Amino acid sequence: MTYTLFYAPGTASLCVHWMLIELGVDFRAEAVDLEGGAQKSADYLRLNPQGRVPTLAIDGEAYGESAALLMLLSERHPEHGFAPAPGSTDRARWLELMVYLANNLSPPFRDWFYAGKDGAPEGAAHVQALAKAKVEAVWTRLDELLTDGRPYLLGEKVTTADFLATMLMRWSRNMERPATSWPRLAGYVQRMRARPAFLELCRREGLTEWLNP
Numbered sequence: 001m002t003y004t005l006f007y008a009p010g011t012a013s014l015c016v017h018w019m020l021i022e023l024g025v026d027f028r029a030e031a032v033d034l035e036g037g038a039q040k041s042a043d044y045l046r047l048n049p050q051g052r053v054p055t056l057a058i059d060g061e062a063y064g065e066s067a068a069l070l071m072l073l074s075e076r077h078p079e080h081g082f083a084p085a086p087g088s089t090d091r092a093r094w095l096e097l098m099v100y101l102a103n104n105l106s107p108p109f110r111d112w113f114y115a116g117k118d119g120a121p122e123g124a125a126h127v128q129a130l131a132k133a134k135v136e137a138v139w140t141r142l143d144e145l146l147t148d149g150r151p152y153l154l155g156e157k158v159t160t161a162d163f164l165a166t167m168l169m170r171w172s173r174n175m176e177r178p179a180t181s182w183p184r185l186a187g188y189v190q191r192m193r194a195r196p197a198f199l200e201l202c203r204r205e206g207l208t209e210w211l212n213p
């Protein structure tokens with residue numbers, strides 16, 4: 001079994017990079033120079049036709065989509081318990097939350113960061129205003145999930161949903177209302193950022209912002 005992760009620091013590849021470190025498996029990490037346009041090179045497009053990171057090659061077969069990759073890794077390494085057991089109620093909640101995050105946060109964040117590039121620059125401010133409202137609505141819902149005192153989004157145990165959500169929360173750090181403005185999310189983020197694998201991830205990706213004080 002060989003894993004190669006194509007990544008760029010701080011981007012959608014972050015949660016996959018994080019999970020690979022958590023799993024303690026051998027993998028190769030190959031940086032993709034997004035600023036230089038390497039994601040649009042013919043070689044990279046063969047791996048990821050959308051020209052985006054992450055791509056995870058498993059035994060030479062390349063796959064994209066960060067949420068799917070987290071779920072795939074949890075299936076390949078069930079002994080770590082980053083996904084609840086198939087058939088359980090927790091499993092159903094996990095599937096629901098993974099798809100909720102992928103559907104309701106990833107697209108508005110794409111709009112927030114890329115509105116002027118993916119669409120007409122003159123319409124970007126309107127697109128971003130809608131994106132901001134959508135992102136903030138999700139922070140409210142996730143904050144509500146934690147009202148019963150659970151430490152992680154699905155209960156007592158960390159799951160792939162926590163790696164995905166924390167990465168997405170990080171992206172809000174320079175917004176007017178970052179995820180950490182929601183009181184329970186602030187505590188949650190502290191917990192997630194304290195994980196040794198998160199610190200190792202930041203070291204490897206050279207990330208110096210958004211660490212616990």
Ligand SMILES: N[C@@H](CCC(=O)N[C@@H](CS)C(=O)NCC(=O)O)C(=O)O
Nearest residue numbers: 011012051052053054065066067106
């Ligand atoms: N839905 C995709 C989104 C991937 C995505 O948009 N990646 C961005 C970085 S966060 C990217 O590759 N941008 C480069 C580009 O679009 O040229 C996922 O979650 O994997």
